[in-house]
Amino acid sequence: MTKAYDIIIAGGGHNGLVCAAYLAKAGKKVLVLEKNDIVGGAAITKEVFPGKSVSLCAQFLHQFNTRIADDLKLSEFGLEFIDTDCRTSLLSNDGRHLTVSFDGQVxxxxxxxxxxxxxxxxxxxxxxxxxxxxxxxxxxxxxxxxxxxxxxxxxxxxxxxxxxxxxxxxxxxxxxxxxxxxxxxxxxxxxxxxxxxxxxxxxxxxxxxxxxxxxxxxxxxxxxxxxxxxTLVPKGGMGAVSKAIAASAQAKGADILTGMHVREVLIDNCRVVGLRTSCGTVYNAPIVVSNADPKTTVFDMVGSRHFEADFVHRINTIRMRGNSCKLHLSLNSIPEFSGLGSEALAGRVVIADSADYVENSFNPAKYNEWSSSPVIEFSIPTLNDPHLAENGHVLSATIQYAPYSLKGGWTDEAKEAFKNICIDTLSRFAPSLKDSIEQSLLLTPVDLENEIGMQGGNWHHGEFTLDQMLMMRPVPLASRYALPLDGLFLCGAGAHPGGGVMGSAGRNAANAILRGDKS
Structure with missing residues (x-):
């Protein structure tokens, strides 16, 4: 069975959806294929406990491109914000907590x-x-x-x-x-x-x-x-952002199929001609845009034999060390965090009371060991968004540092031990927390790689460092979205400007395609 499109986007993360929306808006016949059952990549809302949903990976909007929101009219497709100035509370070991707003009010x-x-x-x-x-x-x-x-x-x-x-x-x-x-x-x-x-x-x-x-x-x-x-908080969790972008793309004529894993990009005479899914369906198109990271795109979807050796070497040496876990807790009641009210707990809360605490937390990761005193960013989103839970509440946290290549591996025993460290750290400020926990879920960098497709568990599809940004992102020969294979483009976080739920990489890639750019 063969179907033809102008452009196929492999991966329905938020950048892929943004790219599809802009291309469809320009009159192109666009297909998005997403391997999971829901679109959004790292920006999804998922039921992980019975009757309780969480923002599975990305939790807050720090960099959302309002130009994209306006261009795609996302508010007309259901995107609402519960909080457009989510404040940050910092918990100090001595009880001298503080709360800060975006403009520096303390x-x-x-x-x-x-x-x-x-x-x-x-x-x-x-x-x-x-x-x-x-x-x-x-x-x-x-x-x-x-x-x-x-x-x-x-x-x-x-x-x-x-x-x-x-x-x-x-x-x-x-x-x-x-x-x-x-x-x-x-x-x-x-x-x-x-x-x-x-x-x-x-x-x-x-x-x-x-x-x-x-x-x-x-x-x-x-x-x-x-x-x-x-810092913005979308109503319905981060998945609401992706749903609105997808709805905008579909309203402009884009087709979106879920549960469709791309097995390979098809090449004929050194140019892209389409792709084949794992179920054997072939979709023809002269342009394929990958929302996956550069390594997955080059080595798994296309094959290194189609590229020059120097380019393959550069892609292979992109650093992609993930260092963050996600912890989700199902709660039967709100634990009391000393000195913090419900407004603060519904916002963004950080555990780290000095720069040296953060640095010391990082040190073990250099040797592929977890931190016994982790940095934690958490929220109880159901306080402001009760529709996320039919009853009770959820606590969602980002935990740092937890290296992808953990010594001894992320065995079940290792996951349980680190989860206990994280819960113990939270419990220092909320002694009743453990009594409130009904269920828990820890997603390690390995889990995030398997669940979402982020190689190395790295949010940015490649570490965001001076030598891996701007005209060097992901590598010099592919920094402007077109890869050195006719008809192949990147639109994900591994391309400029990088990760975060921003959408700019998707928009920029669409513009490059419409301009007819080549590597």
Whole structure:
């Protein structure tokens, strides 16, 4: 059985859905094939306990591209937000908790001068992030053979740095952009809790600690998006975002099929001609767009024999070390976290009371060991979104650090031991938590790889470091979405600008296809 399309997208993650929506909007006949039963990739809402659903992987919207939301009219397709300024509470071992909003307003026992210093610092960093932000909405500048658009983009960046920021701020930007966050926060702040918060926001989802080079850049990247540093919470969990994008794409004419695993991309005379699913169905198209990571695309879907040896080597050496687990708890009641009310628990809560705590938590991961004092980001989303649970509540947490290549492997015994460490860490601040737990689910980086398809359990489809970003993401010969095989493109987090539920990689890939770009 053979079916023909203009473009086929392999993978229905949010970037693949965004790509499909833009291509269908342009009049292309588009098919999306997703191996799982629901679309969304890492941005899904799933029932994991009877009558209780959770945002399985991604939990908050930090970088959502509001331009995409407007272009695709996502509000008309059901996307609503419960909170458009989700505040972050930080739990301190000494009980001196604090709560921070996106603009630096602080509630807690913090000196007035320190609050002002904190506000000045995050305002400064947000300005730098906004200066770089336009780069997320365009292909990386081709420094080898630049066309007129590349030259204009380079001029725009230079103009924003020199005249948008001004000479003094530009000098400051160039001084700090390659630094680690640890050095900067120790220059500017005294309060360990505020330092901890910025440290966590610089390293969550990475293989890095606050002292690692480039962690200021990862912080700036996290702030990119129309929210300008705000954290958004969608009604219905993260799956609501993907459902709205899928509905928009379908309304524009795109076909979306779930439960369809792509076995191979079909090649004839050095160009793409379609793909075959694991059930044997062949779909013909002159263009195939992969929402998978670069390694899966090149080695599993296409085959390395179709590429030059140097390109294969570069793809093979992309670093993809996942370091985060997801913990979901089914609760029969709300545990009491000392000093925190329900509003704070429904928002974003972080456990890490100093930058050194975060760094020490990272150290074991260098040797493929888990942290016995993990960094935890959690929420009880059912407090604000009761439709997620028919009864009771759920607690969802991101746990760092838990390396993909754990010494001895992620056996059942290892998973149970680490889950207990995480629950014990939470229980330090909520002694009644264990009595409230009905069921629990820990998803290790290996589980995330198997469940969602993130190789190495890495959120970004490739570590987000200085040597794996912009025109070097995923590798120089594939940095503008087209791979060196006629008709093959990337649109996922492994392409520029990277991971996070942003959608920019999908939009940029669609634009590259419509322009007729080639590697």
């Amino acid at each position: 509630e807690g026992d913090v000196a007035e001068d320190e609050v002002k210093a904190f506000q000045i610092l995050i305002t400064r960093l947000q300005e730098f992030s906004e200066t770089l932000g336009f780069l997320a909405d365009i292909p990386p500048i081709d420094i080898f053979d630049p066309d007129m658009q590349d030259k204009l983009s380079a001029l725009k960046l230079g103009w924003k740095l020199r005249f948008g920021l001004g000479a003094e701020k530009m000098s400051d930007f160039l001084r700090i952009v390659g630094m680690n966050i640890y050095d900067l926060i120790n220059e500017e702040l005294e309060d360990d809790r505020l330092k901890a918060l910025l440290s966590v926001d610089s390293v969550l989802g990475t293989h890095a600690g606050p002292r690692s080079p480039g962690t200021i850049l990862t912080y700036l990247y996290r702030q990119i998006g129309g929210g300008k540093g705000r």
